[in-house]
Amino acid sequence: MNYGKEHVNVYRTYATPLEGVREIPESDFSGKPNTLFGMEVRAQVEGEEFLPSFRDGDNAKVVATDSMKNFILHHAGDYDGATVEGFLHYVGSEFLRTYDQMESVRMSADQLAFDERPVPDGDGGFEPSDLVFRVTDDESAFGEFYLTREDGEVVVEEQRSGVTGLELVKVKDNSFVGYVQDEYTTLPERENRTLYISLDIFWTYDEPEAALGEDPAAYVPAEQVRDIAQVVFHEQNVNSIQDLIYQVGLRVLERFPQLSRVSFEANNRTWLNVRDDMDGDAKVLREPPRPTGFQQFSMDRSDLEESGER
Ligand SMILES: O=c1[nH]c(=O)c2[nH]c(=O)[nH]c2[nH]1
The missing domain is CATH 3.10.270.10 (Urate Oxidase;)
Structure with a gap:
């Protein structure tokens, strides 16, 4: 009620x-x-x-x-x-x-x-x-x-806390390969796709009062989390949106030890290639039709510790 x-x-x-x-x-x-x-x-x-x-x-x-x-x-x-x-x-x-x-x-x-x-x-x-x-x-x-x-x-x-409504496109150096191939698979594997995602990122602090910003050095500004997502997307050649958000999550937890958890809601809005006769990395792209794929993932400090051990 x-x-x-x-x-x-x-x-x-x-x-x-x-x-x-x-x-x-x-x-x-x-x-x-x-x-x-x-x-x-x-x-x-x-x-x-x-x-x-x-x-x-x-x-x-x-x-x-x-x-x-x-x-x-x-x-x-x-x-x-x-x-x-x-x-x-x-x-x-x-x-x-x-x-x-x-x-x-x-x-x-x-x-x-x-x-x-x-x-x-x-x-x-x-x-x-x-x-x-x-x-x-x-x-x-x-x-x-x-x-x-x-x-x-x-x-x-x-x-x-969070930052919502991020929309990012990376024009090349993204792949999506190695997924299940069976009688339902029509999507071609792509070594170099133009990846367009929309993304919401949420985080919780170990000490909830740190979210108030009264101690600015312990506060996590949404602008910095947004920038981490952009930079990790720029730096890493990822094999899926799943791969990307995990890498963003690790970086956020690494930069902000005051956070206990970070979670993601991503949507795949990748444009479709309409010509295969273009030179080099050039493409002509169009909007994707519905339906759309999504990814949700939540991670905590144990994921960061495990990644350090790998
Ligand atoms: O990054 C992606 N993850 C998927 O699980 C998926 N599935 C799909 O059709 N395209 C994509 N892209």
């Missing part, structure tokens, strides 16, 4: 900048000004006291989902941190502190991305505008907290 509000879009200007994150070799991301901090938030609440609203039509304990929306919007103005996860933990905790009938809340959000735009710096070069941003539908940071109350205190039951 639960109810809540979703698609609560909130935009906060001049939020706290994210500074002091640890840098990694795969990424030039070292923080962001958060001049424009947007999120699409979802709030889901649970509690035995909501049963009469379902069973008897008695709304005495119901906080209207419209009020939940107002609560989220209002608290975006009071949040003094720099991360999606931090905001979700803050506003989720405030729900539990404000409304006794809420026993637990599941707060999640996708960050709405805005790109800095280059403008002349007056010295012959360019610098990012601090005023004008491009609205994008690029990949976005994701956060989720499931919070409950224990002895009157808010505790974290579950935490998940």
Whole structure:
């Protein structure tokens, strides 16, 4: 039994900048000004006291989902941190502190991305505008907290962070060979395909509080995980999407010892070759027809230890 509000879009200007994150070799991301901090938030609440609203039509304990929306919007103005996860933990905790009938809340959000735009710096070069941003539908940071109350205190039951909606194409140096060949097989083996994937990556911390970003050196920015995926894709000649996401997972666990788990949802969107008379690596490609393949994989630190032993 639960109810809540979703698609609560909130935009906060001049939020706290994210500074002091640890840098990694795969990424030039070292923080962001958060001049424009947007999120699409979802709030889901649970509690035995909501049963009469379902069973008897008695709304005495119901906080209207419209009020939940107002609560989220209002608290975006009071949040003094720099991360999606931090905001979700803050506003989720405030729900539990404000409304006794809420026993637990599941707060999640996708960050709405805005790109800095280059403008002349007056010295012959360019610098990012601090005023004008491009609205994008690029990949976005994701956060989720499931919070409950224990002895009157808010505790974290579950935490998940992520980056979703990555779309990457690698034009060559990907194969897909060696799979089962039987009477149902029509797909030709390919030593050098153009591989197009869409990818969501999720991670959980050993200590869920590290996801808040209050200690930036222990925080894992979605931008850095995105960059790891791109770099591993660039570097490795993989034999499948399965192979690729495993290699990305190892690198993420290696770079961020504060994470206990990383998981993937991949979709194969590889274009189809329409000509076999082109020179060299050149191809002409078209969209693939439905249906589409997917891969899901979850790994923890034991996978990293085993890979070191191989
Ligand atoms: O990377 C891939 N993994 C598969 O399992 C698969 N199956 C398929 O038809 N194409 C692909 N590509």
